[in-house]
Amino acid sequence: MRLKLTVLSFALASLFCAQAQATDLMDIYKEAYVQDPVVQKLKAARDSAFAQVDEATAALLPKVDVNGSFTATRTNENGGVNANNRATKANVSLSQLIWSHGTWLNRSIAEKNAEKSELAYKDALQKLIVRVSDAYFNVLNAADALSYNQANNKALKNQLDEAVRRLQVGLIAETDKLEAQAAYDLSTASVIAAQNTLVNSYEQLRALIGRSVSIEELASLDTSRFSTPAVPNSLKQLLKEAEGNNLTLQQAVVARDIARDAITLAKSGHEPTVSLNAQAGTGYTRYDTEISGSTQQNGNAWSQSLGIGVNIPIYHGGATSAQVDQAQADYVAASQALEQTHRTLISDVSNGYNNVNAAISSVRAFELSVKSAASALDATSAGYEVGTRTMTDVLDATQKLYNAMQNAAAARYNYILSRLNLKYTRGSLTVEDLKTVNSGLR
DSSP: OOOOOOOOOOHHHHHSSSOOOOOOOOHHHHHHHHHHHHHHHHHHHHHHHHHHHHHHHHHTTTTEEEEEEEEEEEOOOBBBBBBOOEEEEEEEEEEEEEOOOHHHHHHHHHHHHHHHHHHHHHHHHHHHHHHHHHHHHHHHHHHHHHHHHHHHHHHHHHHHHHHHHHHTTTOHHHHHHHHHHHHHHHHHHHHHHHHHHHHHHHHHHHHHHHHOGGGGGGGGGGGGGOOOOOOOSSSHHHHHHHHHOOHHHHHHHHHHHHHHHHHHHHHHHGGEEEEEEEEEEEEEESSSOOOOOOOOOOOOEEEEEEEOOOOOOOOOHHHHHHHHHHHHHHHHHHHHHHHHHHHHHHHHHHHHHHHHHHHHHHHHHHHHHHHHHHHHHHHHHHHHHHHOOHHHHHHHHHHHHHHHHHHHHHHHHHHHHHHHHHHHHOOOOOHHHHHHHHBBBB
């Protein structure tokens, strides 16, 4: 009877603990969006890549420079006349590439690098949803595991106390009491381990948001509204969608294209470049002593030039050919990396699809196991009261009940994470999906 009350009180406590929580899944995500160093690092890398596009574009635009100087010169006297003077000069120069294939290719590669960085940043945002959800539900799962272990420990303590009383009045043998003591001691060790697991699970959240949280701050899963809808698409449809939308695969495609452009860039080292150069300058020189009929007279000097420069590479020690060979090898490596990414994607989609279906079945099976274990415990307890079942039977039935409850809770979290991971692999995971999950919390 005491055992029945313990199980009932635990169930009621779990049912009515739905109190207002300060932090839910969306709150954690919003903090992580701002605080997570992984996302912020990739965001900065993306901004840097776009700045490099501007830098590469600048190499194609005109370059204008202005410089000036002032010089004061003192010289020894020559025939009684010195040549001390002060000269002021100003110069403006203009240069413009007319043709440089390599410069255009550098700009194209910079644009593709920026595209790749943008894809990496978007991928990090999708992955952040998975990372936040994984960290959040790991905490809830660890908290549930601790609660069930504590409830099991309390039930076993009650059974131990009951066994001690029965032993004192001679209703049971000492063996039954020792079995109850062993089960209780083992349960106490499990509680300690579960407490440590919960404390460690907080670190995963702290790494995302930069602050510590506790289970008391977090909203819990509302099991009364929890459901396990199946994946609406077939595996073939999922694979097709993933091949078109998966951001990791798209990054590998762009990386291969960059490697292909790098071959053309290396070959451009054999090509000539043509540039336009122009400059105009003026200067004024003032002498302390002027000498008529000589160059030592005050006055202005002007200069102007306009020309076209052509650079034709002839031989650079074989460096250009070596760069071509290197670029071709890099292209092969990038192509194989793309193939590996594609194969991994197919496996991930298939595994993700199977994981969701298995999670659906697991949730249903474990929920049924909870009901069966509860009925079995009631029957075993009743049999123990009339002497048809042993203390060992009761202890085993008690542990099976709480194990079933813990497995059922873990299966629910596993289902949620499996659905989110599948959406991420498909490349279709959005904040709206996270909001849907968040709506199932209380």
